[in-house]
Amino acid sequence: MPDPNVPPLPPDVSVRQASAYFKALLRGDPEALAIIKTTVRETWDGWFPPGEKRQMKLPLTLPGICWPLHATVGHIAVTTPQITGHFNAGAGLDAIVVCDLVPAGKYRNGAARQWCRTHQVYWGTQADLADQSFSGKTRCKHHASLMGYVLYPEVFDPSVHHGASLAQETEHAEHAEDAENTGLLVLRARPDNGGALLARKAIALAIDCRNLPGLFHADIAQINLTPPAVQGYLQARRSGAPLGCIDCPRCHHPHLDLDEFAQEPHQRHYCGHCGHSATHSKEEMVSNPLARLAEYALRTQQRIERWF
Numbered sequence: 001m002p003d004p005n006v007p008p009l010p011p012d013v014s015v016r017q018a019s020a021y022f023k024a025l026l027r028g029d030p031e032a033l034a035i036i037k038t039t040v041r042e043t044w045d046g047w048f049p050p051g052e053k054r055q056m057k058l059p060l061t062l063p064g065i066c067w068p069l070h071a072t073v074g075h076i077a078v079t080t081p082q083i084t085g086h087f088n089a090g091a092g093l094d095a096i097v098v099c100d101l102v103p104a105g106k107y108r109n110g111a112a113r114q115w116c117r118t119h120q121v122y123w124g125t126q127a128d129l130a131d132q133s134f135s136g137k138t139r140c141k142h143h144a145s146l147m148g149y150v151l152y153p154e155v156f157d158p159s160v161h162h163g164a165s166l167a168q169e170t171e172h173a174e175h176a177e178d179a180e181n182t183g184l185l186v187l188r189a190r191p192d193n194g195g196a197l198l199a200r201k202a203i204a205l206a207i208d209c210r211n212l213p214g215l216f217h218a219d220i221a222q223i224n225l226t227p228p229a230v231q232g233y234l235q236a237r238r239s240g241a242p243l244g245c246i247d248c249p250r251c252h253h254p255h256l257d258l259d260e261f262a263q264e265p266h267q268r269h270y271c272g273h274c275g276h277s278a279t280h281s282k283e284e285m286v287s288n289p290l291a292r293l294a295e296y297a298l299r300t301q302q303r304i305e306r307w308f
């Protein structure tokens, strides 16, 4: 029987596709990820054949979480719960999200440089400038890359819930090591005000930071628990890599390492929020904001009983 709390997967992203994506993430398999991106791209091209003028609606701004399907640095500590882009369903792997460009110093030749927070890439090369004069738009080279997304995500406020438990759903879980990870997050918590038990399964959800004073910079509204961020955190923890959370000295946003950077401790980190490229940690480490939330969970066990 379907769980009424769990939204069905949208029809345009087959269960097989989503499951293949999560398994490729779990294995850290870039080739499999590339194949999945191609498959999703073909689906998209089926609706909007390249060459024909794409009947693009205006982008919508909605509460949501999005993430590049494959990246080594991320932007999950966000100042706004909303994202702007083109979405075909409530969740999927095929969003086109508009660039969020911020000034990020200069290139070596003195040209102004910007950082795209959406697609995690610099803007301002000769090719970017040529595209700008051709299209009339300031957009990064990955502006048309398909992204994973969840609209209207659960935003969990740990300060008004107790006995909270957050984990990844596993199947055949007799032995933890053999269990198959479905890629879904499972959240359960009791509201302090005595309301109904909160029980959710989701591809991605957000932690509301505004009532967790001192944990993150005051501008940060929420930490988005995206599949790559959760995977990076779990990979680093399992591999025994020194795991912590370092803030960018320029914008004070916490740094997120993904993919191979989540497994290879390093000292120099790029900021996914402002593009600052020289944050140095004292020791080689992997940084993930979920590690700071894990410390919070340890300190407040009456609130968070289980954190992955």
Ligand SMILES: [Zn+2]
Pocket (backbone or CB within 6 Å): 098, 099, 100, 116, 117, 118, 119, 120, 139, 140, 141, 142, 143
């Ligand atoms: Zn962009």
Ligand SMILES: [Zn+2]
Pocket (backbone or CB within 6 Å): 255, 256, 257, 261, 266, 268, 269, 270, 286, 287
């Ligand atoms: Zn790093």
Ligand SMILES: [Zn+2]
Pocket (backbone or CB within 6 Å): 248, 249, 250, 251, 252, 253, 271, 272, 273, 274, 275, 276
């Ligand atoms: Zn920064």
